[in-house]
Amino acid sequence: MIIVMGLPGAGKSTVLGKLSGSGYKLLNWGDLMFGIAKKKYGLAHRDDIRKLQTPQQLIVQKEVAALLAKETGKIILDTHCSINTPNGYLPGLPFALLGKLKVERLVLITAPIEEIMARRKKDMAGAAGRARELDEFGTREHDSQNRAYLAAYSAFTGAPATIIYNRDNKLDEAAAKLKSLLE
Amino acid sequence: MIIVMGLPGAGKSTVLGKLSGSGYKLLNWGDLMFGIAKKKYGLAHRDDIRKLQTPQQLIVQKEVAALLAKETGKIILDTHCSINTPNGYLPGLPFALLGKLKVERLVLITAPIEEIMARRKKDMAGAAGRARELDEFGTREHDSQNRAYLAAYSAFTGAPATIIYNRDNKLDEAAAKLKSLLE
Amino acid sequence: MIIVMGLPGAGKSTVLGKLSGSGYKLLNWGDLMFGIAKKKYGLAHRDDIRKLQTPQQLIVQKEVAALLAKETGKIILDTHCSINTPNGYLPGLPFALLGKLKVERLVLITAPIEEIMARRKKDMAGAAGRARELDEFGTREHDSQNRAYLAAYSAFTGAPATIIYNRDNKLDEAAAKLKSLLE
Numbered sequence A, B, C: 001m002i003i004v005m006g007l008p009g010a011g012k013s014t015v016l017g018k019l020s021g022s023g024y025k026l027l028n029w030g031d032l033m034f035g036i037a038k039k040k041y042g043l044a045h046r047d048d049i050r051k052l053q054t055p056q057q058l059i060v061q062k063e064v065a066a067l068l069a070k071e072t073g074k075i076i077l078d079t080h081c082s083i084n085t086p087n088g089y090l091p092g093l094p095f096a097l098l099g100k101l102k103v104e105r106l107v108l109i110t111a112p113i114e115e116i117m118a119r120r121k122k123d124m125a126g127a128a129g130r131a132r133e134l135d136e137f138g139t140r141e142h143d144s145q146n147r148a149y150l151a152a153y154s155a156f157t158g159a160p161a162t163i164i165y166n167r168d169n170k171l172d173e174a175a176a177k178l179k180s181l182l183e
Helices: A012-017 A029-041 A046-051 A054-070 A113-125 A136-157 A171-182 B012-017 B029-041 B046-051 B054-070 B113-125 B136-157 B171-182 C012-017 C029-041 C046-051 C054-070 C113-125 C136-157 C171-182
Strands: A002-006 A025-028 A075-079 A082-085 A088-091 A105-110 A161-165 B002-006 B025-028 B075-079 B082-085 B088-091 B105-110 B161-165 C002-006 C025-028 C075-079 C082-085 C088-091 C105-110 C161-165
Touching: A002 A012, A002 A136, A002 A171, A012 A075, A012 A171, A025 A029, A029 A046, A029 A054, A029 A075, A082 A136, A088 A136, A088 B105, A088 B136, A105 A136, A105 A171, A105 C088, A113 A136, A136 A161, A136 B136, A136 B161, A136 C088, A136 C136, A161 A171, A161 C136, B002 B012, B002 B136, B002 B171, B012 B075, B012 B171, B025 B029, B029 B046, B029 B054, B029 B075, B082 B136, B088 B136, B088 C105, B088 C136, B105 B136, B105 B171, B113 B136, B136 B161, B136 C136, B136 C161, B161 B171, C002 C012, C002 C136, C002 C171, C012 C075, C012 C171, C025 C029, C029 C046, C029 C054, C029 C075, C082 C136, C088 C136, C105 C136, C105 C171, C113 C136, C136 C161, C161 C171
Parallel strands: A002 A075, A002 A105, A025 A075, A105 A161, B002 B075, B002 B105, B025 B075, B105 B161, C002 C075, C002 C105, C025 C075, C105 C161
Antiparallel strands: A082 A088, A088 B161, A161 C088, B082 B088, B088 C161, C082 C088
């Protein structure tokens, strides 16, 4: 399993969208969480996962990890390195979960902070009107903490950690770099 | 348990002093260490803890951890993220200890480095004449390493990690932020 | 055991060369790996270790760890904090290995990035013609990730972590700092 993480606005989904034909099955951690929470607790919206009580969240997380442990093929897991909540950085891959996965490689997709901020402004202005963090100081801190989490995940699993820059107008370079890691 | 950490001069104690009435019991790791070391090894001064042999330090640490594991109510543990000793950064929460605690939240209190340096100079000039590290380069490095330790602690425990800035003349903001995490 | 790590060009070997008479036995992780891989898999060159299949690499790593666990005297282990491979940062001390060693102290030798870049250019121009990474942006990132790995290793082992700067024309200062940690 290859785990791909990234800041909102780093363009993780766009880069992952370029990987068709790689022979990897793409799984999204949030989707898996929602799928289970929906069945188990009747959740209607993906954002309601955050509103679950901690014990319930842990149950859902465990089921997702069990589900992933059963996958036998080549998988890319799309998740967060850390989630910047109003109450702090929530680790995307706490060791208790990470220990249940067979991780071959950890990838963090990021970009120059100025470019991330510009993309977020666009996202918010766009039709979808996605809610985005617009505080540059906080985004720099988040990016920096993500790199520290990445090192901790890598030290824990022994898996190599790659930082890929998805710069403006260089999407193909970022996608090529990620593809080279899948071979 | 909520663990609150901070650089000397970040104003951790001052921020914690604003929390009265929060329903949390405030425990200081160093005080607990000294209390046990005093009984067990006849230590006279808090600073003598550092002079204990490593095996004795480990015994004292274990007893503190056991004592904390018994606490059932809402606790704030006041400790160091890492201690900047002449021989390197000593982790305040090595995993062997951290694994014994039920950590709900990790908080690092810091401030712009220039403000920390100015506060330290004042501390040393003051009546109490507290010994403070005055090397700005080293303090920046310490702050940076603290953030990396914070991420490692968070990945290990799964607990969210918050960085609170206690800026000059903004003590109330920092205290309000910390209070919001206790709710 | 004291573990000494450093970026290529930080001058780790030069600093370690100044330690004669310290009573410590100097062991190089790469040499130990090669010694075992040579016997077991008939490797001819040190660089061939990288070409081993992952399962074979893990077997060799385990034997090195077992060998180190048997050492009873004072040891300095010379290794990498992380290795900057084309496929990402490979942790030098994944927890699975680190957990088998009795680590007393972790030391990272580094230098201002500009000085590292200048030294690398010299290395490549020199008679030995060593291959060196010449990308400054990447080297800054590597140095930064090394510090995050260092914190993770320190949190995991509980051992203090020291960052030593080996500045141009200040080799004696760096060596004296390292010596002071051996006492």
